[in-house]
Amino acid sequence: MQLFNSFYAQLAQNKLSHWLETLPAQLKHWQQEALHGDFKQWQKVLANLPKSDSNYVNISSAVEFGRADEMSAGAMQRLEVLLRQLMPWRKGPFNIHGLEIDTEWRSDWKWDRVLPHLADLKHRYVLDVGCGSGYHLWRMRGAGAEFVVGIDPSQLFYCQFEAIKHYNRDEAVNLLPIGIDDMPALKAFDTVFSMGVLYHRRSPIDFLQQLKNQLRPGGQLVLETLVINGDENTSLVPQDRYAKMRNVWFIPSCAALTLWLERVGFTDVKVVDLNQTSLEEQRKTSWMENESLVDFLDPNDQSKTIEGYPAPLRAVIIATA
Numbered sequence: 001m002q003l004f005n006s007f008y009a010q011l012a013q014n015k016l017s018h019w020l021e022t023l024p025a026q027l028k029h030w031q032q033e034a035l036h037g038d039f040k041q042w043q044k045v046l047a048n049l050p051k052s053d054s055n056y057v058n059i060s061s062a063v064e065f066g067r068a069d070e071m072s073a074g075a076m077q078r079l080e081v082l083l084r085q086l087m088p089w090r091k092g093p094f095n096i097h098g099l100e101i102d103t104e105w106r107s108d109w110k111w112d113r114v115l116p117h118l119a120d121l122k123h124r125y126v127l128d129v130g131c132g133s134g135y136h137l138w139r140m141r142g143a144g145a146e147f148v149v150g151i152d153p154s155q156l157f158y159c160q161f162e163a164i165k166h167y168n169r170d171e172a173v174n175l176l177p178i179g180i181d182d183m184p185a186l187k188a189f190d191t192v193f194s195m196g197v198l199y200h201r202r203s204p205i206d207f208l209q210q211l212k213n214q215l216r217p218g219g220q221l222v223l224e225t226l227v228i229n230g231d232e233n234t235s236l237v238p239q240d241r242y243a244k245m246r247n248v249w250f251i252p253s254c255a256a257l258t259l260w261l262e263r264v265g266f267t268d269v270k271v272v273d274l275n276q277t278s279l280e281e282q283r284k285t286s287w288m289e290n291e292s293l294v295d296f297l298d299p300n301d302q303s304k305t306i307e308g309y310p311a312p313l314r315a316v317i318i319a320t321a
Contacts, residue, residue: 016188
């Protein structure tokens with residue numbers, strides 16, 4: 001599988017060319033591992049997606065590719081059957097030729113909260129760490145970013161992204177199936193996003209340093225994560241699970257998180273948004289039939305998780321490298 005040759009060609013011509021010292025070997029190893037499990041079946045899904053000659057693209061106010069009247073009824077039926085083989089769809093929504101992929105998360109709502117606080121993305125190189133299926137990559141490109149890279153080690157998210165990209169072959173938008181631990185200190189991106197990742201990291205300070213290592217001096221970090229109320233010494237460490245998630249390690253207060261960022265060397269740290277996650281923003285749909293937020297909260301008191309911790313409160317913090 002020569003999945004990434006086009007991406008390598010682009011790197012060779014831009015300011016990320018030094019990444020080529022390590023990336024091809026990493027992705028070759030990933031491709032060897034990906035030959036096992038469900039990946040081969042998901043690749044068949046991608047190979048059988050209906051073709052489209054549409055030029056309709058909307059990534060400024062949504063992620064929409066192709067119009068409803070540009071694809072036959074039979075092709076539309078096949079499109080839906082194939083895309084449902086890539087369930088669960090968690091981040092979105094996407095619209096492909098009128099087919100609405102109603103994802104678990106209304107990621108467009110998060111983008112609307114984040115966008116007013118960003119440095120102008122025009123002509124910027126952008127990295128999204130833990131990008132899921134890549135919804136926000138398209139919105140970053142729609143906001144003017146010159147080159148957008150998402151990283152997420154999930155094979156399913158990679159295949160979901162490629163299914164959407166099948167309908168808009170924009171070579172400036174790419175997703176790599178690697179994690180932040182696989183990234184060298186590139187110190188080249190103008191903006192680095194990390195949304196919904198920090199609390200999954202066993203060592204949050206090291207993670208913040210890894211994010212800083214990707215930014216050029218003066219670049220902007222956009223960090224969105226779970227927080228709790230409290231002072232600079234407050235951080236929740238769940239005993240076992242948080243909202244039924246085993247892999248939640250640290251949920252700091254905004255003051256504590258600000259201190260962590262400053263200790264790592266970020267400046268101009270600002271909390272620009274606080275938002276209590278609602279049952280309308282994260283919910284079960286026909287495209288994500290597993291448990292969702294309503295199942296993670298105390299049925300008698302939705303201000304608490306099922307374990308008795310404070311219900312999800314999310315902050316957006318921006319900082320300068």
